[in-house]
Amino acid sequence: MVSGFVPVKMDITxxxxxxxxxxxxxxxxxxQYQSSVASARGNELWIQKGADWSQYAIVPEGTGVPLIAFSSTGGQADYYELLQTDNQNIIGKRMDLYSGYTSLSFPADKVGRHILLFVLNNQPSNAIIIDVISQAPPSDQNAGQMPSAIPSQQTSYTSSKTTTTSTAYPGYATTYAPQTGAAVGDxxxxxQTTMRGYDVYVDxxxxxxxxxxGDIPDGIFKFTVVGGQTHTIRIFDGVNNYEKPMYFERRVSKIINVPAATTVYTTGEKRGFF
Structure with a gap:
């Protein structure tokens, strides 16, 4: 692990x-969380963003990510980081954690999926996931400076009526704003769809x-993901839910055509599908 990953005692109050x-x-x-786990609280690891803690975040390369570790006893812990890119790498080290809360800083210096956890007194913490994505190009970079040709894929999905349910993730604001001018995937x-005002989810x-x-209300929404991986793409307009896992080749653009809303009723819910 790189230097700077230094534990600091944290006063949660x-x-x-x-x-x-x-x-x-x-x-x-x-x-609510504290009351539900107070009697059987184990080792914990969280990502801190403002006033919230999370087990998942998307961050741009080169940033520092504040983490919070909890241990009721403290002591020497074994820390593990799994970096998932084209090749998987596992990094291990030992660090001293304080009793109660310890503040850490994770350097997001490599693009890819980072899975982090620690083991203390033979008890593993929960795992957290940090997807590190490449920085956006400078804002003054014009079209003439961009590559002249970008490979493209186009995927069309036809609606089909089925009673197979799909996993629906509850909507919530991400810990880090993932697709903004400051951070993009590769x-x-x-x-593209006739729906309007829909929410877009990735994993x-x-x-x-x-x-x-600033996005034009024309049914078209553009964003980026980390390529070389399978991501679950979901759009939801408040009534219709479209969701599908798909593989994204690295640096190959993809167009997803979502048909006009076709809904079916399953287990009392109205759902739509790609």
Whole structure:
């Protein structure tokens, strides 16, 4: 592990989190979480962003990510980092954690998926996931400076009526705003549909809303993902839910055509599918 990953004693009473976000998108208030696990609280690892803690974040390369570790006893812990890129690398080290809360800083210096956890007193913490994506090009870079040709893929999906249910991730604001001018992935994605004002999720994390924050309300929404991986893409307009896992080749743009809303009723819910 690079230098700078230095544990610091943290006084939680001075910065109590507002909400807790789990990896599957569920959220609870910190008070609710504390009361539910108070009697059997184990080792924990969280990503800190403002007043919230999360088990997942998307961050640009080169940033420092504040982490919070909890241990009731403290002591020497074994820390593990799994870096998932084209090749998988496992990094291990030992570090001293304080009793209670310890503040850490994770250097997001390599693009890819980082899975982090620690083991203390033979008890593993929960794992957290940090997707590190490449920086955006300078804002003054014009089209003439961009590559002259970009490979492209176009995927069309036809609606089909089925009673097979798909996993629906609860909507919540991501710990880090993933697709903004300051942070982008290396693979561009475009959604085209007649729907308007829909939310867009990548792997259960909301990355934007069509027709807001400067986006033209024309049914087209553009964003980026980390290529060389399979991502679950979901769009939801409040009524219709379209969701599908798909593989994205690295640096090959993809167009996703979503048909006009076709809904079916399954287990009392109205759902739509790619």
């Amino acid at each position: 001075r910065k109590t989190p507002s909400r807790i976000y789990f990896g599957d998108g569920q959220k609870v208030t910190y008070v 693979t561009s994605v475009t959604i 259960g994390i909301m990355v934007g809303k069509e027709g807001t924050n």
